[in-house]
Amino acid sequence: MQPGSGSSSKSDRNLAERNRRMHMKSLCSMLASLVLPQDSKAKPPKHVLLDQAAAHVKHLQERIEELKQRKELLKGDNNPTQEKTRGAIAPVIKLRNFESTLEVNLISGPDKKSMLREVISVLEEEGAEVVAASYCTVDDKVSYTVHSQAIIPRIGIETSTVDERLKKLIL
Incomplete structure (x- = not known):
């Protein structure tokens, strides 16, 4: 092993780690801008931000399922094999x-x-x-x-x- 090659690889690892941390920080700030209210000045800790994001995604998944069910209900009115019930529209x-x-x-x-x-x-x-x-x-x-x-x-x-x-x- 040549002298000085160890310090070069250590500085490369430090640079890669610094870049990784900067990238993670930018991703967290992007997530915060999507999840938190626009007028929010306080930055919550990352674990709170991730909890809020997970809850938001779960809410969106539930909403998608709800909309799919409503769509199927409405499609059912156009299906000639099903008995039509006048006024069976989901409000x-x-x-x-x-x-x-x-x-x-x-x-x-x-x-x-x-x-x-x-x-x-x-x-x-x-x-x-x-x-x-x-x-x-x-x-x-x-x-x-x-x-x-x-x-x-x-x-x-x-x-x-x-x-x-x-x-x-x-x-």
Whole structure:
């Protein structure tokens, strides 16, 4: 072994390790930007970040399965071998929040006529006042749109609570 060759290989290993650590750091920061809220200033420890990422991926997998089941249910209506049941459409609810106003979009079958009344009840119980409501019927689907605003604009509407309660309605 030549003198000096050991120090060269050691410096090569140190350089490779430094590059690996830098690469891992950049990957962790990329993961944090995808998982953490945009307004978050605090950097959680890596194990917390990985736990949050794993939970987020699991949630997305569950959502994919839910959407696949809904797709199969809707495809079943087009299958001539199955018995068609009019109005057997799985309801869909979407929320859009604009500062102190909230828009709720609901798509359901004609058999769910009481859904609009239930949606309005949930909004009023959560501190919202319904400003406008409209509906449109196309084939066997009914689309409702409800515009509401916070009764007390300083407090606003807790959209996460409204979202949870509305999702319980459609299940």
